Amino acid sequence: MPKIEKSDDEWRKDLTPEQFHVLREKGTERPFTGEYNDFKGEGTFKCGGCGHVLFESRAKYNSGSGWPSFYTPADSAAVDEHQDVSHGMVRTEVTCANCGGHLGHVFPDGPAPTGLRYCINSLSLAFKGAKESE
Helix, strand or coil: CCCCCCCHHHHHHHCCHHHHHHHHHCCCCCCCCCCCCCCCCCEEEEECCCCCEEEEHHHEECCCCCCCEECCCCCCCCEEEEEECHHHCCEEEEEECCCCCEEEEEECCCCCCCCCEEEECHHHEEEEECCCCC
């Protein structure tokens, strides 16, 4: 499946200014302000830019970090990881494997069974409830 490629102007037409800042300019939302931080619905979290399935609600947990946290992606091919050396730190950035949108970062301090914490911006996500039809 070919990856989605759009110009910044095309992305700006499809995203809110806040979503564009996070997904396309690698921004972040303030902790504890995102729509999905305390969200407990059952279903699927998709990329807010392209709709690609990223995480399942069963893998979501409260990390106390202030951002939605997951211990594993929905599928091993759902996200890509890249080294991020911005802001004087070395971190692992997480992007949507389908459109390259910035989602957040992954850290090695999560719960079992993976020990990982995918710390994801709510603005990068769209939620689809388990009972919603395609």
